[in-house]
Amino acid sequence: MLTFILRRVLQGIVVIIIVSFLTFGLMHLAPGDPIDIMVGEARVTDEQIARIQAQWGLDKPFHEQYITWVGNALRGDFGESVVRRGVPVSEMVLDGAWVTIQLNVLAMILAIGVALPVGMIAAIRRYTTFDYFSMLGASLGVALPNFWVGLMLIFLFAGYFGILPSSGLNSPTAYILPVIVLAIEQTALLARLMRGSTIDVMTQDFVTVARAKGLRELPIIFRHIARNALLPVITIIGYRISFILSGTIVVETVFAVPGLGRQFIQSVDRLDYQVMQAIVLLLSIAVVLGNLLTDLTYAYIDPRIRVQ
């Protein structure tokens, strides 16, 4: 088990290093000098530009700049926003991250709360109308573009009925629409997965044995089927983080929610590279950590994994 943990943690670190390198390299390819953006229309001499370059270390070779950036990032210092002068990137990003985490945790709770029971009931009542309609809904849920659902819900609940705010997060009710939209795709996927995994477990011998022993349906479902069927679903939740974060970028933009996703889009619009690369790096680290935790949890719950 210890070697397994060590190996996975090492792999995770290697991946984060590659990710940080790719992120930094990508920003270097970007058009528009950070100095141009900072100076704007003001008239400056070449000497002044050279002074700024030296001050920020922009005259140093690529690998030195990269090492400086990583060193600072490790201490939680992502520099200052070039656009919002004087504001530390880390401060901006922390505010946004808190909003994003709140929204997505709520969405995930909603998704799990709906998907697991629906998936299980659909599996147990296989080929019934409930199964048919819930799986039709799941297929639709995967195909629906979240930004369009967001727009339609804004029209219905903010425009037509006028009962929910269309943007921002100024009241508790403002959370309702973004959370629902964020939850749709996850609900659909998890429900499908839960159905499949429940069907798999239901046909296994130990369930037949439990039935043969004369156990009643409910204890069989909860004690034997549900616990085993949950395993593959738990893993997928961890691996979905990358997609969840992709979704949050669009949904936060649709609802004008001040989270990490909207900050990201704004920094892209303003070519605020410091903020952009900090957010991309943070999101990627979140994905790597999520996958790592999932692997370790899975190995802890299911001893069969450790052997491989």
Add this chain to the structure above:
Amino acid sequence: MSETSEDRTVQGSRQLEGSTADLAGLERKQRSEFRRAWNRFIRYRAGLIGLAFIGLLIIFSIIPGVFAPHDPAEIFPGQSRSGPSTDYWLGTDSRGRDVLSRTIWGARTALLVGVVGTGIATLIGVAVGSIAGYFGGWTDAILSRFIDALMAFPLLALLIVLAAILGPSLVTVTVIIGITVWTAYARVARADILSLRERDYVLAARSIGVPSTRLIIRHMLPNILGPVIVLSTLGVGSIIILEAALSFLGLGVQPPMSSWGRSLSDARPFITSYPHMAIVPGVMITLTVLAFNLIGDGLRDAIDPRQRE
């Protein structure tokens, strides 16, 4: 027949013999297998409906001008944001362009990006995955970590950065989607090639000195084609959503070109009062993605039954 037996004695043309025999065997087998797969596929009615819908879209995207009542880029003065009427069946958008015509022309963008993007991703993914799976060792370790790193980026964040850096356009969108979403194909190809490598026929081919490239392309790839085709079909839908999302954020297809995502972004500021501009483009995205997913499900049952849920 006589040619084959003659060749067998001539060492120098062993390659020729191998390739013609392969070709003949492959062709015969493929045809019957294709027919069997097709027979299995048409039993799944939802997949057929999906296929019919995509067929219709293909016709739309080849000759959109025949179906669209107006020029998609034409601005009708004094007609902005008007509701459905006999002249403009689905109304007009915020600039006074015909929503129906733009939706029909949008099919071309969606299919083009979806299919070409998937093609690029499949090619890169299968190539990288095969190399990692076949050679193993350090090659595999390095490629696998690179794949992990690419998968660690939230896909949309990476696409947004790339689109912003390269400048958004139809070509940029297609290419950046293609070069970022291939990781799933690489993983499947790697795993399948890895297991094929241990087969006797691969060992036999290696022992008579078939070069690696030829061995992978001619003898191993045909065997992993099934799962790859299924994955590609299921992938088109998600790429169409990505294109729509990028265009919605203003980082995809640029005006005057029509894109369903772009139409939604144009409709967004007026959504509470003029929802008609957003309804049909969104429905089209959903149905197209659904159709590709249904075809993919049908294909999975037909060609690759072990992947069945």
